[in-house]
Each structure stands twice: as structure tokens, then as C-alpha cells.
Amino acid sequence: MANETEQTHEIDTPKGLITSFLVLNIVSGTVGGAMQLVVPLYAMSLQASTVQIGLIRGISGIGMLLLVIPAGFLVDHFGSKKLFLTGSVSGTLSTLALILAKVPVAMIVLMGLSGLFSSLKMTALNASFFRNLKNMGLEKAGWFKGSMSIGLTFLGPAFGAFLVKVAGFHSIFVLLALLTLIPMGLVLFFHNEPVKSGPMAELGQVVRSQLGEFRQLIGRRALYLPLLTESLSTSCFATFSTFIVVIAVKVLHLPATAASFLMMLEGGVFILTVFVAGPLITRLTQLQLYLLSVAVTVAGLVSLTLSGAFLPIAASSVVLGLGLGLINLVTSSRIGRMEGEKGKIVALFAASVGAGISLGPMLGGVVGEYLGARNIFLAFIPLFLSLVLLAFVTEGEHDRAEEEVATGG
Numbered sequence: 001m002a003n004e005t006e007q008t009h010e011i012d013t014p015k016g017l018i019t020s021f022l023v024l025n026i027v028s029g030t031v032g033g034a035m036q037l038v039v040p041l042y043a044m045s046l047q048a049s050t051v052q053i054g055l056i057r058g059i060s061g062i063g064m065l066l067l068v069i070p071a072g073f074l075v076d077h078f079g080s081k082k083l084f085l086t087g088s089v090s091g092t093l094s095t096l097a098l099i100l101a102k103v104p105v106a107m108i109v110l111m112g113l114s115g116l117f118s119s120l121k122m123t124a125l126n127a128s129f130f131r132n133l134k135n136m137g138l139e140k141a142g143w144f145k146g147s148m149s150i151g152l153t154f155l156g157p158a159f160g161a162f163l164v165k166v167a168g169f170h171s172i173f174v175l176l177a178l179l180t181l182i183p184m185g186l187v188l189f190f191h192n193e194p195v196k197s198g199p200m201a202e203l204g205q206v207v208r209s210q211l212g213e214f215r216q217l218i219g220r221r222a223l224y225l226p227l228l229t230e231s232l233s234t235s236c237f238a239t240f241s242t243f244i245v246v247i248a249v250k251v252l253h254l255p256a257t258a259a260s261f262l263m264m265l266e267g268g269v270f271i272l273t274v275f276v277a278g279p280l281i282t283r284l285t286q287l288q289l290y291l292l293s294v295a296v297t298v299a300g301l302v303s304l305t306l307s308g309a310f311l312p313i314a315a316s317s318v319v320l321g322l323g324l325g326l327i328n329l330v331t332s333s334r335i336g337r338m339e340g341e342k343g344k345i346v347a348l349f350a351a352s353v354g355a356g357i358s359l360g361p362m363l364g365g366v367v368g369e370y371l372g373a374r375n376i377f378l379a380f381i382p383l384f385l386s387l388v389l390l391a392f393v394t395e396g397e398h399d400r401a402e403e404e405v406a407t408g409g
Contacts, residue, residue, distance in 0.1 A: 018143070020186075021129050025147040026155070028121075028183050031176050032148075033156015033267075034163065035095075037260055038176075039111070040245045042169045048104040050246065050373070054365020056107045057242040060115030061357025080124040081187060087120030088184045095177040099170045115354070123350050144332065146274035146325075153241065153267020161260035223348065225387075225394045226334040229290075231352035232387060233327040235360030236297070236380050240266060240304075240320065242361045244313075247373045252310060265314055266321040273325025280326075281333045289330045290391040294384050297323030301377045301384075308374070 036057075043053050075083050094114040101107045129144045163172045241263055248259035280289060300320030307313045331349070364376040371378075 021125075021144065022147045024125065024183050024186055025144065026151045027179070027186075028125075029148040029151025029153075030156045030159060031151070031179050033152040033154070033263070034160035034172075034176055035156075036152070036241045037157045037160035037245060037256065037263065038164060038169065038172055039098075039107070040242060041164060041249070041256060042098075042101075043104055043107055044246075044249070045169070046102070046104050046107070048107075050369045051365040052104040052108070053242065053246065054361040054363075054368070056104065056111050057238065057361035058358040058365070059108050059112040060118065061238070061354045061359070061361075062112060062115060065351055065354035065358060066116060066119075074120070075124050075127045080128040083120045084124040084187050085184060087117045087122075087124065088180060088187075090117035091121060092177050092180045092184075095173055095180065098173045115357075119350060119354065122353075126350060143275065146271050146328075149267050149271045149274070153270060154264050157260040157263035157267070161257045164256050225390055226331045227348060227352045228390065229327060229387060230331045230349050231356040231359075232380070232383055233297075233324050233331070234353045234356030235363075236301075236320075236356075236377075236384075237270075237324055237360075238357045239360040239364040239376060239380070240317075243364050243368060243373055243376050244317070246368070247313070248310075251373050252313075254310065258310065262314060262317050266317040269318050269321030270325040270328070273322055274328050274332075277326065277329060281329055286330060286334075287391055289326065290388060293323055293326030293330060294388050295323075296326060298381055298384050299323070301381050304377045305374060 039056060040053055043056050048056065091114060094110055094117060097110050097113075098107065101110055126144065160172075163175065167175070244262050244266075245256075245259040248254045248262060249256060252258070284292070296319060300316055300318075300323050303316035303319055304313065307316050360380075363379055367379050368376045
């Protein structure tokens with residue numbers, strides 16, 4: 001993957017790096033986005049309950065959470081390329097295995113394994129991107145998640161809806177597994193990086209050293225607010241992409257293409273926001289960005305809860321996508337500014353993503369089971385409001401913390 005040392009022979013111009021990451025993320029995101037639509041529909045075809053659908057979606061986050069911190073160590077020791085290829089091959093096999101799932105419990109197990117492997121792939125991609133962010137430009141901090149979202153929430157759902165219309169679930173899983181070979185091919189043949197691993201005898205010493213650095217990193221209080229923000233926003237994003245399918249198909253009795261359109265709409269606004277609103281990072285303070293992003297997000301959540309027809313839900317999806325896009329600008333810019341090895345920093349943020357992916361849909365499944373699917377989004381409103389209160393308390397300390405890191409204090 002991309003590396004800032006002089007030893008690497010890959011495309012190292014800012015434009016080349018950006019193009020490389022965009023292509024990788026769009027293709028990977030398209031497969032993931034199609035899975036977000038297909039998996040809940042397949043679960044419903046197996047007569048899964050709302051709670052089980054939440055578990056099927058959320059268990060992948062637990063898988064990510066279990067392996068993402070070790071993945072950060074592995075990236076810093078072995079390099080991004082090896083970890084990406086390992087995670088990709090394993091993920092391809094777990095996608096193929098979904099063909100054998102005949103009951104919801106089997107899907108829960110396989111999606112958990114998929115999350116374990118995804119943590120290797122995504123930590124590798126994240127670390128490589130943010131390691132090179134200063135060369136590419138800090139204003140592009142949101143481009144990583146934005147380019148992933150082009151596939152994840154725009155191209156992927158549209159592709160998934162098309163596949164559901166023309167093919168059976170088993171054929172779809174085979175095709176999506178084959179498509180994961182494209183990012184692997186791109187990395188294998190076009191991305192070079194210097195060998196970072198040493199003899200296995202030295203691995204224990206390396207791990208002990210990295211654990212010490214990791215403890216120092218955890219002690220940086222400036223990390224806590226962006227970590228919580230990343231977890232909550234990801235939780236909301238995952239819950240929307242899971243249960244908007246349930247609301248559209250089971251509550252409103254609309255076709256899968258309607259659910260796909262709502263996912264694309266929310267994702268498209270999210271993408272547009274992170275690519276276009278980057279200048280706000282320098283024009284507004286971090287606290288102002290928090291206030292603006294949370295206010296828009298809460299407005300979208302309230303509107304989603306009150307909406308009972310397709311068009312109001314579509315409008316609410318636009319507002320929610322805007323709010324979550326603004327939140328992503330806050331967290332991404334913070335990662336880009338932080339000093340230290342990006343594998344460990346990104347591992348912490350990926351752990352927050354894993355926690356969000358797991359807790360959001362699981363909480364949504366329980367709320368939806370007992371209070372109705374449209375009330376799922378109410379649970380997030382007090383959490384986002386609490387985030388604003390925390391921002392007021394901690395943002396005053398952020399500049400001092402960053403100054404201490406910069407001066408080695």
C-alpha cells in the first residue's frame with residue numbers, strides 16, 4: 001500500500017495516491033453496499049425476526065472489534081499490503097459460505113467471521129491513507145470515507161437491488177465474492193511497499209514495544225471525543241442502512257428498489273458533503289462543526305421517526321446524510337492532525353467503528369421489536385445530544401493536548 005518512505009516504488013504523487021485510494025475504496029464499497037441490501041433481504045427470506053436481523057448486521061461489528069487492535073499492530077509491523085490481501089482472501093471465502101446458510105443463526109456466525117476479516121482489510125487501507133494524508137492535503141481528510149461511501153451507500157445498493165431482481169441469492173453471493181478479487185488484484189499488481197517484517201524471534205520484542213506506544217496513545221485525552229463521535233455516527237449509519245430495508249419492505253410494503261433508493265439518497269448526500277464541505281474544517285472551529293453536524297443529524301432522526309410515507313422518509317434521509325457527512329469531517333480531520341504511527345491510531349478509530357456497527361443495529365433490533373421499526377431512530381437522539389455536552393467540556397482541552405504532542409511534552 002502507499003508508504004511515505006523513500007524505499008517504496010508505487011505511485012507516490014499526491015494525485016496518483018488519491019486516485020489509487022478512490023478506485024480501491026469505490027470497488028470495495030460497492031460490494032459492501034450490495035451486501036447491506038442483500039443480507040437483510042436474505043435474512044427475511046429465512047423468516048428472521050427483527051432482533052435476528054439486527055444481530056446479523058451487528059455481529060460483523062463485534063468481529064471487527066475483536067481483531068482491529070491486533071490488526072493495528074500487524075499493519076505497523078508487517079505492512080498494509082500483506083494485511084489487506086490476507087483480509088480480502090478470507091472475506092471472499094466467508095461471502096461464498098453464505099450460500100450454505102439455511103437458518104438465521106448460520107448467517108449470524110458467518111457475518112461475525114466476515115467482520116473479523118474485514119478488520120484486517122479496512123485497518124490496512126485506513127492506515128495507508130492517513131499515513132499519506134499530509135502529502136495529499138488535509139482538506140481531503142473526508143475523502144477516504146467519502147469514496148468508500150460512493151460504493152457502500154450509492155453504487156452498492158443500486159447494484160444489489162438489480163441483482164435481487166434478476167438473480168437468486170446464491171448466485172448473488174457468488175458474484176459478490178468474485179468482485180472482491182478486483183481490489184486484491186489492484187493491490188497485488190500495482191501497489192508496492194518495502195518489507196517491514198523482521199524475524200519472528202523479534203516479534204515478541206516488537207509487540208512489547210508497540211504495546212508501550214499504544215498505552216501512551218490511549219492516554220491522550222484528545223482522542224476520547226472523536227472516538228465516541230466516530231462510534232456513534234457509524235452506529236447511526238449502520239442502523240439506517242439495516243432497518244430502512246425493513247421499513248420499506250415490511251412496513252411500507254414497497255419493493256427492494258425503494259429501499260435501495262433511500263440508501264442511495266442518504267449515501268449520496270453523505271458523499272457530496274464530505275467531498276464538498278471540506279473547507280469548513282478550516283473556516284469553523286471544531287466545536288462549531290460539532291454543533292452544526294449534531295443539529296442537522298438530530299433533525300434528520302426526528303423527521304425519520306415522524307415520517308410515515310415514502311417521500312417524507314426520502315427527505316429525512318437527505319437531512320440525515322448531510323448531518324453524518326458533517327460529523328465525518330470532524331473525526332477525519334482529527335485523525336489527520338494526530339501525530340504517531342497511523343496503524344495504532346486508525347486501529348482505535350476502527351475499533352470505534354466496530355463498536356458502532358455492532359451496537360447500533362442490535363439496539364435498533366430490540367427497539368424495533370417492541371416499539372415498532374419507525375421508532376428505532378429515536379434512541380439515537382439523546383446520545384447525540386450527550387455528545388454535544390461532551391464537546392463543550394473537552395474541546396477547550398484539545399488545543400493544549402495537541403500542543404503537548406507537537407512539543408513532545
